[in-house]
Amino acid sequence: MIEEDWNAEIGDEALLPSIEKVNLLEKPNDPSSVFSRSVDSFGTDEFVDAQHQSVNSFGRGRNFAAKGFQGGNGEDAIMQNRGFKGFGQGFQERNAVDGDSTQNRWFKGFGGGFGQGTKDGQRGMPQSRTLTFKERQSLADDAGFQGGNGEDAIMQNRGFKGFGQGFQERNAVDGASTQNRGFKGFRGGFGQGTKGGQRSTLQSRTPGSREGGALADSAGPKVTYVPPPPPEDEQAIFARYQTGMNFDKYDENIVEVSGLDPPAALMSFADTNMCHTLTVNIAKAGYSKPTPVQKYSIPIILAGRDLMACAQTGSGKTAAFLVPVVAQMMKDGVTASSFKEQQEPECIITAPTRELINQIFLEARKFVYGTCIRPVVIYGGTQTDYSIRQVKQGCNILCATPGRLLDIIERGKIGLHNVKYLVLDEADRMLDMGFGADMKKLVSFPDMPQKDKRQTLMFSATFPEEVQRLAGEFLKTDFLFVVVGHVGGACSDVQQNILQVSQYFKRDKLVEILHSIGNERTLVFVDTKKKADFIACFLCQENIPATSIHGDREQREREIALRDFRSGKCPVLVATSVAARGLDIERVQHVINFDLPSTIEEYVHRIGRTGRCGNTGKAVGFFDNNSDGHLAQPLIKVLSDAQQEVPLWLTEVAFEVEGGRLPVNTQKNYRGRGKVTAGEVKIGCPAREIESWD
């Protein structure tokens, strides 16, 4: 739609004083233009409206027009909306004529929604462009619907329902659905959805903050999501993807074991006298030979030793701890504990994100198949009662994110005195400022066996020095440290390419790359939640089906986004770092760091979403001198350790930075890897954007 069309469609500009049109097609030649501002420069209100406006400019054809707000009593911004295109579900509109039931027409395609929303009959915040966020919120309580002329789909803006929901609209007169030709395929969403009919609040939780704990009382809407149960059929349980042609190359990696009297490494899974059922399950999982990290970790764990293991991404660390733990549990026997008020798991596994802990749970189901061992997974963003019900049915291996784990323990649903194995996956992340406090709290519970009375196992592809020291507090003094390849090294099966791209040209470069790679699954990492949705939406406008995942999306939408990406329905997933670690998704051929991360460790994890299990992959990073200078030197090391080409310009940038001739952006040189809760922000190191991971 050309510009003047929008002017005609959007109606009286005077009503839209505070929002410039966000025409994503415009080049940032006008630095004052809305789009040439960085996404993050928007305030919440303004951004939501801008997104709203930007969505207008996304629509193709003349089908969408916010006629501008019609006064009514002046308090109600009523937006005549000819109907967005393809918004999927979610944005609730109530017919101004009948005014009672909202007959919803759920549009196909767009699964996203915008801004904040309310649902279930509450008046949403009219998306007035002239009211502030607070004004809209207060309006949302008592504003009523105002009749319009009845000809148009008069919509009292019920506020967008947010992620994965989107837009319901009905023509006020004939009930026929408004023709929608919205942008196809965008399954992202904006802002914050609401749950349970309560008003939306833009709330970003710090990861690990308790759903059920103190925060829950003051936090927004009650979490009601209950994830669909995983398939029970054997084929689905053992579903896996093929190892790649470079799988055998793993054995070329040098393995170092630090510590006293390490047991000998395995040569094959048969080297251990595992029970028959487990041996069969390993074969069903398609594991014909152990990877290096498994060869060394399995005997160490079976020998009862504590372990810190560092191996490249995609090299089988999950099985490296699951197989020996299950083997030992089979040997020692487990207490059958169904439907007891308090469950006493033998093993607790924790990881930093909900999607990753669920993935570990699904892996555990493979190895316990046909045994009496019961794995359970609990994580934030889901109904707490659902987690409790899952645990109550019996729990030998508890897979949990920190926030929900501590909540369930504090509710007395889990007893710790029977814990024999404590596993921290992505351990460096679990121990740094992100979840370190939660982990300390976990091992400090009175009934948690002290470190000399349990086995503590830590795994990650990266282990910064300071975290190695922290780990010592959790491990027995005679723990063993296994390193496959270089500590923190990138997987050499990932072809890395760093491009110098300044902020305003990233968008075009991204589209150029995505158009060139077609439908190959691509993970695009950005540095803020807003940008994740914005870019996903922008890509849809470019006819590149994309979806988004980040910590402020509702869990249901996060899981839908991941499912659509895994299935190829949306071959592009735009993500924040919530997807940086651990996710094991088949056929991810490309990782694009639209924004490079704040630490080199996170870079290694992000590019490790591709090139897994002997498969190859490609990673492109957009290096912006103004913000990424601090990464130049660490990138050179990672590239050269992984036998990748080091661009000359990068060495020059590193030299400039070392010589202090290039500014180092404080925003990005924050060393903290974790969430930053109030009061924890390091002086001079602005906190990274917080998002709820667990």
Ligand SMILES: Nc1ncnc2c1ncn2[C@@H]1O[C@H](COP(=O)(O)OP(=O)(O)OP(=O)(O)O)[C@@H](O)[C@H]1O
């Ligand atoms: N011995 C094996 N033989 C064949 N496939 C394996 C083997 N071990 C693991 N895999 C497969 O390799 C993939 C990567 O494994 P996993 O996710 O455990 O890697 P990881 O080292 O934990 O990666 P990350 O560091 O990203 O978390 C999985 O699909 C897993 O099923």
